[in-house]
Amino acid sequence: MTTALITGATAGIGAAFARRLARGGHDVVLVARNKDRLRESATELHDRHGIEATTLVADLATEEGIAAVEARLADREHPVDLLVNNAGFGNKGEYLDVPMADELAMLKVHCEAVLRLTTEAVKGMRDRRRGAVINVASVAAFVPRGTYGASKAWVVQFTQGAARDLAGSGVRLMALCPGFVRTEFHQRAGMGTDNIPSWMWLDADKLVDAAMKDLARGKSLSIPDPRYKTLTSVAKLVPRNVLGGVTSRTGRKYGPK
Structure with missing residues (x-):
């Protein structure tokens, strides 16, 4: 039986991954900050x-938190076959409105933790010549708007580059780029969602099902919805200065997962 480790596992996309993988017969290691919610989720699964x-x-915004997960991934007697780096958050406000400490905490979770945990997991996977890593990014990675989008763009570029370097090793890496998903993400960040059209919202469980299919197909980038595939394709054709102006009017506080 294989084992999957999921960060940010008690809510939203992380919880959907946990349900999907447990339903498929995988043992799971659930990582999050809240001990009670973790225990409740583990018992239910x-x-x-x-x-x-x-x-x-x-807490992946701390050195201690990252090191604790690294140690679990380094355990060769209980190997992790699938790592899902899902933990993340957004800051409400535009550039210079957000305290530097909050910006750095987000970069530690989105970039440093993803780099370190992916690296630790992949070491053992490469030795065993099997395994996979899903790094949850966002369609915000394709929009020139704010630190959140910039950090998610890093996740996409890092993941696809590492996937190329590991080609033929038996290890698969994929960046998952969801759009707006009905989770606790926006509520936790204090972000309003009233202006988001209903057609832009995705279901977390369906998103995860699509992501797992893309992973099985060997994709290094998954945008698991036709609507967002179209939007990201259009975004690549629009001049960056025009796209930046549009997203500025939309407002950073409405950024997707």
């Missing part, structure tokens, strides 16, 4: 699917 669900309390 174990009782419903009969898999082993363990928990790891870790």
